[in-house]
Amino acid sequence: MQLGILYGISVGTGDPELITVKGLRILQAADIVTFPQGINNKPGVAQKIISQWLQPQQTTVPLYFPYVRDQNILESAWQKAAAIVWQYLQQGNNVAFACEGDVSFYSTFTYLAATLTKLHPEVVIETVPGVCSPTAAASELQMPLTVSNERLIILPAIYTVAELETALDLAEVVVLLKVSSVYKQVWQILQKRGLLESSWVVEKATCSDRKIYHNLQYHPHLQLSYFSLLLIRVLKTAL
C-alpha cells in the first residue's frame, strides 16, 4: 500500500474565504481532515474556518495539542497525534492538517511534522502557505504593514522591557503577537515614547467578531483575547 501524503494547509486568520485556491483544492481532496481540537468541547479555530468547505465523504479527526509549557506533556501529545496521523497515512489516506494562519508561522503543525519525521523518516509532507496575522491585520486597518525600506520586527512574546525597547530602536514597524498578557506594560512603554497614536490593536483579524482599537491613549487597560496583535509604526514613512 502506498503511503498517503500529509498536507499542512494554511487556512488563514478567520475569514473562510482567505484560504488559498490551492489550499482549498487539496483540503477538499483529502481523505482525512485533521485540526487542533478545540477547548472545552468547542470547535477549534481552524475547524471553524474550514467547516463550510468540508465534503460529506471526508472524515474529520481532531488532534489534541495541550496549551501548556511542560515539554514532557507537549511531546507526549505530539507523539500521540503523530501516531494517529501515521495510521491513516499507512492505510494510503491523504491527510490534510488545517492550520490557523500560515503553516510556517508559529504553527502547531511544525511540531506534528517534526515528530512524524523523527519517528517515520519516510513520511511525505507538503505545505501550502497562506495568510498570516500581521498582513491580515494590516488589511483590516486599511494601512500598509510595511513600505519602502521599512524594517519589520515580529515578537511573539516579550520577556523583558529592554527587548521591546531594542526592537523599537531598530525597526520602523514592530508587531507584537498574542499581546493580551503584556498589554499593560507595553502600553506604558508606548506612552513614554509617544507612540500610542501610531499603534493599533487588532483582535481576531478577519473573524466576524474582530475588533480594532486605535487612539490607544484612551485604552491603558484592555481585556484582550488570545488572538490579539499590536501593530506599532515607530516611524511614519512619508507616502
Add this chain to the structure above:
Amino acid sequence: MQLGILYGISVGTGDPELITVKGLRILQAADIVTFPQGINNKPGVAQKIISQWLQPQQTTVPLYFPYVRDQNILESAWQKAAAIVWQYLQQGNNVAFACEGDVSFYSTFTYLAATLTKLHPEVVIETVPGVCSPTAAASELQMPLTVSNERLIILPAIYTVAELETALDLAEVVVLLKVSSVYKQVWQILQKRGLLESSWVVEKATCSDRKIYHNLQYHPHLQLSYFSLLLIRVLKTAL
C-alpha cells in the same frame, strides 16, 4: 453615478493557485483589472500570476510604476496611475489591482492608494490579504519560518553591516528581502558567525522557475534575480 470600488488584491508570490478564494472572487467580478506594467514590453509579475484567472469581458489596464529612486519621477507616475484608476471608478467601474505577494507587504499598491486618497478623499478602497514571500519561501524550504517564541526580523534592504549584525544579535530568525545586490557582503558576515549552514536562499518562491540554495558555504558568489530572499536561522530551536 455611484463610484466604483478599488480593490487591492494580493495574488501571492508566483503560483497562480496561491491567490485566496476571496481574492479570486473579487478579481473575477471586477470590471477593470490593473497591475504594474512589466518592463521591456514583457508581462509584469502580477499580470502573469493572474492571467489564467481573467474573464473574457474584463478590461486589463497596465499601470506604469518606474523602478527608480527619484521621488519626483515616482510621484508623477503615482499621480498618472491614480488619474487612470480614478477615471474608471468615476464611471462606476470596480477596479481590481493585482499585487504580487501581499498587498500590505512592501507593495506598490500602497502608493497608488495613498495618492488616490490624497487627491480624492471620497475614494473607497478595500484590500484582500494574501501570501507574502517569507512564508512562501519557508514552505518551499519545507521548514517553519518561526516557531515557539522565536523573534523574526525582516529587512527589505541593508545599508550598513552593523545593521545586519544587530538583527542577528536580536532575533532567532532573520529574513533579507531582495538580497541580490548585497549577497556578497552578507555572505561574509554569515561566514564569520558560522551561520552559512543555517541560511538558505530562495529565488522566485513558488514560481515554476524557483531555485533554492543551501549549504551556502559553497556559494560565496551567487548571481540572483530581484525576487531573491535569504532566510537565516540564527538559533535552532529544538523541536
